[in-house]
Amino acid sequence: MNILEHTIVFMIAIPFLVASLMILTRPFPEIQKKLNVLVSIVLLILSVYLFSQVWQNGIIAYDIGDWGKYGIVLVADLLSASMVLLSSIITFLALLFSLDYIDDKSQNTTYHSLYNLLIAGLNGTFLTGDLFNLFVFFEILLIASCGLLIANEKVEITPSSHKMEAVYKYLILNIIATLFMLVAIASLYGTLGTLNMADMALRIGYMNENGTLPWHLIPTALLFIVVFGNKAAIFPLHFWLPDAHPTAPSPISAILSGILIKVGAYGFIRFYYLIFEGNLEIFQPIIIFLGLATIIIGSISAVGQDDIKKVLAYHSIGQIGYVFIGIGMGTVYALAAALIYLINHAISKSMLFLVSGCIVHKIGTRDMRKIGGLSSTEPFLGLMFLVGIMSISGLPPTSGFIAKFVLFDAGISGGFYIPILIAVIFSLFTLFSMFKSWQRIFWGEIKDNIFEKENIHQNSKTMLSSLVIMTVIIFVIGLYAEPLIAITLETAEQILDPQLYIDAIIPGEVR
């Protein structure tokens, strides 16, 4: 089938095309919504097909414009294909949720086209093999997510000034990180002479063998840690997250916390294990220290919050620390554990944000001090929230238990006893604060739960169905984890051995 060879570029080209169609079909809102859902389902099927192709046939490379390694190369290895699959699932479910949740005026003007640009940016970030193209797609993600942060929900709980302040902070801090990224990419290009990631890995390998590795690659690597750490919101660079994620509408919060933070972790894995492979062992304690500091800061800050979404946002900061500990430890098992933790956090945190969106939609306020005893009127939402909490804290039989177990096992078998001890202690903080917020919202004395009677809406079937699908995924991974562990072990082996990646793009050159 000749047309399916181009699957890897359809993942990026179709959302761009559909974004333009969304603008042109603005007089017909019904057609706009149905077209968007249809394209989302098509992208999901294509990402499953791409993943199965990569699993069977090895790494797929695709030159744009037939320029070869001098142009832009799109590469799908197991890590890229699995991240694209994850992002397709989460964006599809968030789209189903947002059809009834977002204000009609916002949906009609800019929401759907910006949503498709966001999907295009995500797929492009995960599939590109060129460092400057990564930068361009980071910019597309930044601008699209800023436009989506300002979209209005049907329930008016966030005043416009809060949204403006959050967007301002998000934009300024990320633009400063963009400046750093430009300087780092320019320095790397000036030293190595190429922008292709596989080609860079080859040249650093040659320089290392000849003994002429220039010293200024080490500060460049530090700059890259700053850049990708800012996207992933680790310890000293996390200040934009507790403002941006709560004030966004709930499906956009789910995408931001679920997938956009993971873009930073993905970039970090690519730059650390592919380009600078084997030359950066001195950075290992730094990464583990940053991960631990992130866990400590995130878990402690989440305990005293009064706003549902701020608790979840601080937990997002904390959980990314676990992923960075896994990346820093460096063994195959630890890297596979980091990937399982990433997948688990994406699905669980998205589900928790969507559940809080349902609560907000029904009740009309985000403040936990004013809500109480909700389980008498909303038992289904209570159950969904409980499933999400169990998954984030790591209780069996959910997928969070598998993720935490594998991560701690990898740490102990790798010999990192003290970091794992600290991580275990602070995961108890996570457990405590999550259950405290569950208890405050759903149990306790029944307060007057309906605010501003003209502001409440009923939760519709499409919103609840996305929650049910996510619950099913969490329980399936929790009870039958063997395929997932096998996939991530294979992925981790592929990450740690970049020769396969280089072979797919530049045949015949040995590292």
Added chain:
Amino acid sequence: MTTLITQTIAKVVVPLCVFLSISLLLTGHDQPGGGFIGGVMFATAISLLYISFGLDDSKKFFNPDWSLYFGFGLLLATAAGIGSIIAGYNLLRTDYTYLQLPLFGEVELSSAIVFDIGVYLVVIGGLLFIFKKMGED
């Protein structure tokens, strides 16, 4: 008094600037130029028009919906890429021929001009949509 000077100069500068933007777009393939800077020049020209004549007066005789330009430009750019997939090559592969025009002699025409016009319309639509929204606020 000062606005009269600005308006008279704007009446001269705006058409020249539009010609400059189209010229930068068309020679963009082998020389400096291209769709992006052409779009920025066009947006500068139209924003000079908005500044010197005021947004309300300008809307009376010239009021296009800029987001349609954005959408149409994006459609054109991606259609240029997908067109090369239909022809059997990878995305965005372009080809060139030589045309014989009566006054200019032999001119090289590349099929990347469709993509460049798409980028031009995207930049115009994006920048002027933002300016107009900010001006109305």
Added chain:
Amino acid sequence: MSSILLSFALTFMAFTLVPCIYRLIKGPTLSDRVVALDAMAMVIVVILGVYSYVRDSVFFMDVALVLAIIAFVGTIAIAKYIDKGVVF
């Protein structure tokens, strides 16, 4: 002979940027700073013109043209903002 004159011209024009930067930092009002920026842009346009003659390539002329237009429109926009408080 002409190369010495051209080098002297380029150096002298680069030195004329220094009083402009002084006025940019010291200017008590916004109008002073705007005038300093506009003067700097015009000097850079002329430097580009001479440099394109030195290097014998026509591509710097496009840059000079674009920079002149953007400086012009920018100055008019800030002037309207100072006068009326709203740009459009």
